[in-house]
Amino acid sequence: MSTPAHENTTGTAYDLQAQRYAHFADHHYTHHPLHRALIPTLAELALPDHPVADLGCGPGHVAAHLHTLGLAVLGLDLSANLLTHARRTHPGPTFVRASMARLPLAPRTLGAILAHYSLIHTPPEQVQDTFTEWARALAPNAPALICFQTQEPGQASQPFDHDLAPAHRHSTPHLLKAAGAAGLTETARLELAPSQDTRRGWVQTHLLLQRSP
Secondary structure, three states: OOOOHHHHHHHHHHHHOHHHHHHHHHHHHHHOHHHHOOHHHHHHHOOOOOOEEEEOOOOOHHHHHHHHOOOOEEEEEOOHHHHHHHHHHOOOOEEEEOEOOEOOOOOOOEOEEEEEOOHHHOOHHHHHHHHHHHHHHEOOOOEEEEEEEEOOOOOOOEEEOOOOOOEEEEOHHHHHHHHHHHOEEEEEEEEEOHHHOOOOOOOEEEEEEEEOO
């Protein structure tokens, strides 16, 4: 199966800016506690004796945080250069080059999924298929946490001027509809006020889902 064009574009873009992005991502995560507020919650809800997948793990900083919380973590990303950085900097998790839409995992393998500002690179029309793939890989009742820049209520998901690669501000109702069709239901939501996005002034949503039994 050929790799979708948007994935090739995304992987190449992050490869070219890997060092700069790694510095930005780690600094942002460290200095903005609200952006990591639900990570410990995800760790507590993750099913025991199952690995947790950080999809679009980038330089590995969030996967490393999950690892410190006692989880077996698998970090997946499209950028070979970011994965090299992740392996060198964070020796705990396992890092693999793979797509979040085609997980190299058997059904019901994962105890949790995290997509920390990575689903933004998935076009809206491909979100439901991506969620269906997540539901396939998740064990029953396992959680999934998605963090994303949010489109205004009543508007469809739209592209925005991401610094590195094509990206979309997703509509929360659109994501919930796609999640429901895939067998994932909402259990909690954290919305960060526009003041937390100092550059653009957008609401940012952290959406906690659960796979059906």
